[in-house]
Amino acid sequence: MKLKKLLLLTLTLAFAVSLAACGNKDNTSGTTTTDKNADSAETTTLSGSILASGSTALQPLVEQVGKKFMDKNSGVSVQVQGGGSGTGLTQVSGGQVQIGNSDVFASEKMKDAAAAKELIDHQVAVVAIAAVVNPEVGVTNLTKQQLVDIFTGKITNWKDVQGKDQAIVIVNRPSSSGTRATFEKFALGTKTEDLKGSIQEDSSGTVKKLVTETPGAIGYLALSYLDDKVKAVQYEGVDATVDNVISGKYPVWAYEHMYTKGEPDATTKAFLDYFMTDEVQNGDVVELGYIPANKMQVKRDETGNVTK
Incomplete structure (x- = not known):
């Protein structure tokens, strides 16, 4: 009698375990979960x-x-x-x-x-854009009108803006450049033509390299490109700094x-x-x-x- 009861108990437990396993199986996805009623976070794997x-x-x-x-x-x-x-x-x-x-x-x-x-x-x-010059030209500040005169060819020597007696070399960006559009709109207030003898480059990195290496060079760069290799000049006496941009004091952004x-x-x-x-x-x-x-x-x- 005891043997029959033990056998019956064993079969009952086995059947219960089998039911539990079936209940935990997710028939729609083929995966198993510990609790069908529990909230689960869906994980998306990005690709492409x-x-x-x-x-x-x-x-x-x-x-x-x-x-x-x-x-x-x-x-x-x-x-x-x-x-x-x-x-x-x-x-x-x-x-x-x-x-x-x-x-x-x-x-x-x-x-x-x-x-x-x-x-x-x-x-x-x-992004803020600053006029940058070769460190040897001896200029630390340029007014709006001086920049206009430089980029339109009216001023061609740094001595005319309190710099060295040295020819100005313009390193410009092409007309497709947003940096050029920003500089012309907010620093110059006018569009300019490409001058004979100026250099045109389609990369800010190349502009930086040329201004650094070319005597008398001037160009313009985003603040993210600035370091001690090029000289960022003030605009109307205002430094191109993050704080001045945030406050609205520096307008070329x-x-x-x-x-x-x-x-x-x-x-x-x-x-x-x-x-x-x-x-x-x-x-x-x-x-x-x-x-x-x-x-x-x-x-x-x-x-x-x-x-x-």
Whole structure:
């Protein structure tokens, strides 16, 4: 009798274990869970390629953040190319890239208004542009009018602006450059023609190298490119510093845009969302000499008007 009871108990336990195993099986996914009623966090693995092109002023930031994003997402490839804001806007509009980096609003740069309206603006930072000279020219400050006269060819020697008796060599950016557009609009207040004898380069890095190595050279660069190899001159007596940009004292600045054509795909959206995290905005953005847009005490609309 005891043997029968023991056998019955054993069979009952085995049946109960079998039922429990069946109850825990997820028939829809083929995976098993410990509790069908428990809340579970869905994990999404990102994959795919992101190609960004355009502004060389923004390029160092996108490259650095891209590398960090790939470290966090091994299935994602982020590639960054320069070429200028106009190139970035044209390529994202044409579908050749996922992101078009630009120092200017698409509506300012693109001739096709309908194409510009198809683009979605993701403002990731603020960039300031400074006039830079070869350290040997002996100039520390230039007024707006002096800069206009230099870039239009009216002043051709540094001695005419309290510098050395040395010919001025202009290192300019092409017309597609957002950095050039920002400098002309907010430093010069006018567009300029390419002068005979001037040098034109489509990369901020090359501009920096040429200004550093060329006697009498002048160009313009984003603050992210500045170091002791080139001399950033004051604009109307105001230093090109982050604090002066934030307060509105220094006027030569623009938003940094990362445009997508329509709503981005999941991987590109995740990358753009990562750009706006505290980790990037208060880390990489500040570290590389850019300014988080939310720290600005002034704002600027598409027409260039500044408001508090």
